[in-house]
Amino acid sequence: MDALTLIATVSIITAGLTIAIGSIGPALGEARAAAQALQAIAQQPDEANTITRTLFVSLAMIESTAIYCFVVAMILLFANPFWTWAIAAAAAPGTGG
Amino acid sequence: MDALTLIATVSIITAGLTIAIGSIGPALGEARAAAQALQAIAQQPDEANTITRTLFVSLAMIESTAIYCFVVAMILLFANPFWTWAIAAAAAPGTGG
Amino acid sequence: MDALTLIATVSIITAGLTIAIGSIGPALGEARAAAQALQAIAQQPDEANTITRTLFVSLAMIESTAIYCFVVAMILLFANPFWTWAIAAAAAPGTGG
Amino acid sequence: MDALTLIATVSIITAGLTIAIGSIGPALGEARAAAQALQAIAQQPDEANTITRTLFVSLAMIESTAIYCFVVAMILLFANPFWTWAIAAAAAPGTGG
Amino acid sequence: MDALTLIATVSIITAGLTIAIGSIGPALGEARAAAQALQAIAQQPDEANTITRTLFVSLAMIESTAIYCFVVAMILLFANPFWTWAIAAAAAPGTGG
Amino acid sequence: MDALTLIATVSIITAGLTIAIGSIGPALGEARAAAQALQAIAQQPDEANTITRTLFVSLAMIESTAIYCFVVAMILLFANPFWTWAIAAAAAPGTGG
């Protein structure tokens, strides 16, 4: 198979697996933090504000790893530098590829 | 096999696996948060409002990772940029592919 | 093997695996939430209404990930865009494929 | 091997694996919910009605994921759209396949 | 190898694996429910009737997933639609296959 | 290799794996139920009859999944429908196979 098809193929597979695998950790992690926050609120209702604020900061940091994966998947689908190069190379086959 | 068939094939497989694998983490995660919320309500019924509100915010964030996967699967099935290109290239075989 | 058979084959396999793998997480997750709800009812029978309501909202959100998988499996079996294209391309072999 | 045999083969394998893998999660999940319900009844016999009702609703939702898998397996065995197409195509080989 | 042998082969393998894999979940699940029921009886002997009745309903639902697998295995061995078709096609090779 | 040998081979392998894999779940499951029954007897010796009766009903249901596997293994070894057909087809090679 030619280079363009190959790059397209692996980009599709990698984009899907990246976000699929990359969503397991953050989903379980956010659930753990949220579950503990709910337990903490039940234990110390007077500290609900501090607990909620700390929870949101933590969720943001955990979500960041999911967003890294989503960013990479989006880059692979819509801003893939190798794909850009391959399209250009296919249009001008004499310069490379 | 030709390029169009290959891209179609890997898009189908990747779309299915992405949502299949990507639903494990959020499902288990939401269950954990919900289970803890129910325990918290049973422990502190007076804080049911705060607990339910925190639970819904958390469920939304956990669900977001499942939605990332669903979005990628839908993009692969219905708005696949590589497929669009391949269709165009097959219609004009002289320009690439 | 030709393109139509290949797309049919991978669609069958992917549809089955998607719903099979995708049912593990929600089934275990809903069980966890339900088990905790039953424990909460036994602990605070007076809050049965709040607990049951929160449980049903949670079950709905967890079930949503199973439904994502079911939707993708049904799309692959009955509304597969690549299959539609392949049928059309096979009827008019001169335009692509 | 020809297209009909291939589609028959993957349909058999996929149908079996779908229901086999898809029965693990619901079986374990229903067991967890039922076990907790039994514990709850032993803890609060007066709430047996509420507990049993909540249990049956939960079992129904968990069983739904097993039924999704069973439905897909039955569709693959007895109402497989690709098989229908392949039989038609084999009867009229000039139109596709 | 010819189509009939191939379909026979994959039917045998799939039937065996389906019931083998499909028996793990229900066996462990029924054991969990039964173990909890025994514990509940020991804890609340006066509720033995309610507990036993709830246990039997739960066992029936869990057993249903094992029966799904057994049904699929039996269908594959003794009422396989693809095998029926293949036998017919082999008897009249001019019509398909 | 010819069809008869192939069917014999996969029947042997599948029969062995089916009973081997299929014995893990029931063995662990029966052990769990039995262990809990022993604990329950130690906790409530006066309920030994109820506990033992519930245990035997549960063991029978768990054992049923092992028996499903054993039945399928025996069918594959001694009453294999595909093997019967293959023997007949080999004796009359003109009719199929």
Add this chain to the structure above:
Amino acid sequence: MDALTLIATVSIITAGLTIAIGSIGPALGEARAAAQALQAIAQQPDEANTITRTLFVSLAMIESTAIYCFVVAMILLFANPFWTWAIAAAAAPGTGG
């Protein structure tokens, strides 16, 4: 390789794996039941007879799954129906195989 050697080979491999895999579950299961019985005796020495009798019945049922595997392994080694057929077929090559 010829049919006889192939059947001999897979019979050897399957017999070994069947008893090897099939001994894991019963061994762990019997250990669990026995461990719980020992704990129960230590907790209620007066019920040692009931506990021991229940234990032996349970061990017998758990051992039954190991015996299923051993029986299948022995059948594969010493009473293999496919091997019997293959020997007969090799002695009279004109009738099948």
Add this chain to the structure above:
Amino acid sequence: MDALTLIATVSIITAGLTIAIGSIGPALGEARAAAQALQAIAQQPDEANTITRTLFVSLAMIESTAIYCFVVAMILLFANPFWTWAIAAAAAPGTGG
């Protein structure tokens, strides 16, 4: 490679793997039963005789699964019926093989 070498090869591999895999379960199982017996003795020194007797019966039953594996491994190495046949067939190549 010829039939004799192949049967010798798979016999060696299967014998080793059978006893290796088959020793994991009994070793862990016996350890569990023994550990619980030691704990029971520490808890009820007066019942040391009953506990030790029950332990030895349990160890014997657990060891039986290891012995099944050892017996099969020894049969494969020193009393392999397929090897006996292959040696005889090689000595008289006109009768089979």
Add this chain to the structure above:
Amino acid sequence: MDALTLIATVSIITAGLTIAIGSIGPALGEARAAAQALQAIAQQPDEANTITRTLFVSLAMIESTAIYCFVVAMILLFANPFWTWAIAAAAAPGTGG
């Protein structure tokens, strides 16, 4: 396939897998630290400042391993030294490659 395509392909796959696998550990780790911090706040509300500060330092260190992975993925996509060399070598094929 030529060198440029191969390097592009493995860069895409590796970038995706690196951030996908690399996000599991930090996500779970940050969740654990955050969950414990929430529990600690609920236990000692007066030490919320010390706990929050220690939490943020820890989160920063755990996040650093995710950032290592993100940096490597970005380097592979946008500053890949081997890709730079391959482009240069393809432009001047006489000097290497």
Add this chain to the structure above:
Amino acid sequence: MDALTLIATVSIITAGLTIAIGSIGPALGEARAAAQALQAIAQQPDEANTITRTLFVSLAMIESTAIYCFVVAMILLFANPFWTWAIAAAAAPGTGG
């Protein structure tokens, strides 16, 4: 490769793997029994003799499974019946092999 080399090769691999895999279970099992014995001594110093004696009997039985593996590995290395036969067959190539 010839028969002698093949048998030597698989004997080496199998001997190593047999003792390597076969040492995991006994090592963990003996550790569990020993750990429990130490705990039991700390709990009931007066029963140290009974505990130590029961421990040694248990260790001997657990060690027996490791010794089975060691025996098989040694047989494969130094008293391999198939190797003996192969050496003899190679010395007299006309009689078999």
Add this chain to the structure above:
Amino acid sequence: MDALTLIATVSIITAGLTIAIGSIGPALGEARAAAQALQAIAQQPDEANTITRTLFVSLAMIESTAIYCFVVAMILLFANPFWTWAIAAAAAPGTGG
């Protein structure tokens, strides 16, 4: 493929996998240490200084293993001795490679 491309390819893959796999252990490990430190502060606020100091020393040592991996990944990408040699060998093909 030529030597330069091969070395570039395996360097890319290895660098990515090294930091990806190597970040799992430290991330989980630092989280465990940090979580315990937060619990310790909540338990003994007066020892916050000692706890924090010990925590930072521990984090530094755990982080060191992540840094080992990062160093190796960076060496493979930017200071790869084999790549340096291969470039030199390609420039002077007569001396080796």
Add this chain to the structure above:
Amino acid sequence: MDALTLIATVSIITAGLTIAIGSIGPALGEARAAAQALQAIAQQPDEANTITRTLFVSLAMIESTAIYCFVVAMILLFANPFWTWAIAAAAAPGTGG
């Protein structure tokens, strides 16, 4: 590749894997026994002598399985009977191999 190289290759691989895999069980097992011994000393300082003596006997038996693996690895590297034979056969190629 020739017989000598093949035997050397598999001996190297098997020796390494044998000791690598074989060190996991004993290391974890000795750690468990040692950890329990330390806990027992903390619980019953007066029994330190008995505990230490029982610990050392147990460590010796657990270490024995590691030593089995080390012995096999050393035999494979320095006293390999198959290597000895292969060297002899290579020196006298007319007698076998």
Add this chain to the structure above:
Amino acid sequence: MDALTLIATVSIITAGLTIAIGSIGPALGEARAAAQALQAIAQQPDEANTITRTLFVSLAMIESTAIYCFVVAMILLFANPFWTWAIAAAAAPGTGG
């Protein structure tokens, strides 16, 4: 591919995997020891010196296994004896290789 490239390739892969896999155990191990030390300080602040000293000795021994891996990885990258030999053999092709 030639010998030099092959040795370079496997050295790169092995160096990366060695430090990546080898960092999991020490990272988790050091975290466990550090976490327990922090708990011990919180429990017995007066023994902080003894605890910290024992912790550092333990961390040093655990770190040693990570250092073994790092040393082997560095040897493979910068002091590889086989690479040294291969370079020498390539410079003097008549003497070996």
Add this chain to the structure above:
Amino acid sequence: MDALTLIATVSIITAGLTIAIGSIGPALGEARAAAQALQAIAQQPDEANTITRTLFVSLAMIESTAIYCFVVAMILLFANPFWTWAIAAAAAPGTGG
């Protein structure tokens, strides 16, 4: 590829994997023993000497399995008997190899 390169290749891979896999068990094991020792010191500060001494003996025995692996890795890299033989055989190709 020739014998020397093959032996060099497998020696590199095996040396790396041996120490990488072999460091997991000891690292985790030493951590467990050290963690328990720290807990024991916190529980019984007066027995710190006995605990520390027992800890060091245990660490030494656990470290021994890591050292076995390191020794085998070093032997494979720097004192490999098969490599020594291969070098000698390559220098005198007429005698073997």
